[in-house]
Amino acid sequence: MSAVQSPSVWLKLIRQPSAIIGGLITFLALLLAISGYWISPDSSPDANRMIVEIASRPPGFRQQFLLLPKSPQPPEVSWWKRTLYGQPDRFTFIPIGGHKWGQDSVVVQQFIDEDLYERVAFPLTLFSADQAASNRTTSSDQKLNNQQSITSVNPDRYIKEQRFLLGTDKFGRDMLSRLIIGTRISLLVGGIAMVLSLTIGLLLGSIAGYYGGKSDQVIMWLINVIWSIPTLLLVFAITLLLGKGFWQVFIAVGLTMWVNVARLVRGQLIAARNLEYVEAARALGYRDFRILVKHILPNIMGPVLVVAAANFASAIVVEAGLSFLGVGVQPPQPSWGAMIKENYNFIITNNPMLALAPGFAIMLLVLAFNLIGNGIRDALDVRS
Incomplete structure (x- = not known):
């Protein structure tokens, strides 16, 4: 049994206050990301x-x-599509300061600006079609019911x-809606960057550490080259190569986060490849792939998991920085970094709060x- 799979490790982990607090925050963020379009005041696509x-x-x-009902009405979407993309608005939201329903129209004081209103009348026929649709009328009775619904529009x-x-x-x-929907962007970029x-x-670090020789020299040369390039500059280059877009940003961020994982895995493999349990596995005739996957990697995953959590956090910050600079997730998709960019001038x-709220969310x-x-580091007693 590997160190990560040991029951005592999990007991130590759940006794770590920092891990519990971090896990609760992450769990709440995940709930917000999944149920965002169901709990947000604005459930339109991208909360736009x-x-x-x-x-x-x-x-x-x-x-x-x-x-004010839109014409034509957007189609109702399925539960699954609303969860993923939201529901297009069926109404146009007109800000008003007062209203009065009449026999054939509704008169409102339409809000224009501070203490500035305009008196506007909207005929009830604009509402009758929506009223009839909500009552599920049939096409044969539509004309009669439209006429009846003019006098039976529900103001509320x-x-x-x-x-x-x-x-x-x-x-x-x-x-608030854009902050909630933006949660899924940050979690997605962190998750994809961590997986990549x-x-x-793991692949390059295992090859370099286990086999050594020319494989190690080539991979270490590549690691040193990537390591010498500033992360943000490298992300810029990959983003320009792949183009601006939703998935391109995630891939670009992920392709810059593997270097520290490879260096760590290589060092762990160099220390573990000549240990007794590895020599015993070779003596039993096991293939190198099985020795790596079944024996060595499970025993070195503690430090790797610590680095993976750090990469998740770093990816969120990098994506926010890219969006702030305009090369990250593109409007109208809500990104916390883009929200700061759009509203940072309101800080003074x-x-x-327009700029501070997404900043607090990132933090x-x-x-x-x-x-x-x-918490993982303390539970596994990982030495830095």
């Missing part, structure tokens, strides 16, 4: 509902809206007051994975 009249509002801002269905807990950005989008770094690092004005998630790494 723009209401320019209420741009740059402070946290706790309240606004009443008239929900089309008036909504919303509170923006974290305010709105300069495009009038709900900051472990895959490449009356609404600093909290990075701290969580660092705490998990520290």
Whole structure:
């Protein structure tokens, strides 16, 4: 049984306060990422509902809206698609200061700007089709029911007051919703970067450390070249090669994180390849692949897991930096780094939370994975 699989190690890990705190934060972030479009106030794709009249509002801002049905209505999406991509808005959100329903129209005080309203009337026929659709009318009775629904429009269905807990950005989008949906970007880039770094690092480090010779020299030359290039500059180069985009950024970040894993695995393999249990496996006629996968790697995974947790945290920071510089995840997808870029000028004005909120989110998630790494290190008694 490897050191990582030992029950005593898991008991030590769950007794580490830092690991428990980091695990709870990570678990909550994962829940937010999965259920984001179901719990966000703005469930539209990418939480990109723009209401320019209420741009740059402070946290706790309240606004009443008239929900004007869109024509044509967007189709309802399945549960699975809504979880992944959200549900397109069926209504246009019109900010209002007051309203009055009449026999054939609704008159509202449409909000334009601070203390500036415009009186606008919307005919009830705009709502009748949506009302009929909600009642699941048939095509043969549509004309009659449309006429009847003009006088039976439910006002409560089309008036909504919303509170923006974290305010709105300069495009009038709900900051809380974009912060929640942005969680999945950070977790995805961290997870993909960690998987890529472990895959490449374990492969090259194992070859270099186990076989040595020319294989070791070539791989160490490649490691030293990659190691000498600043991470951000290398990510820039890979991003320009692959192009801007969602998956390109994840791959670019992952391809820069494998070097420290490879160096660590190589060192561990050099120390372990001549140990007695490895010599015994060779004497029994086991192939090199089985010796590596079944015997050596499980016993050196402790330090590797610590580095993997650190890579996860580093990938989140690198992606945020790339998005801040404009070469990361592209709008309108919500990235915490891009949110800071869009709103950093508000730090010195009356609404600093627009930039501070995503900054705190990055700090909290990075701290969580660092705490998990520290807990694994202490549980496995990994010596630095």
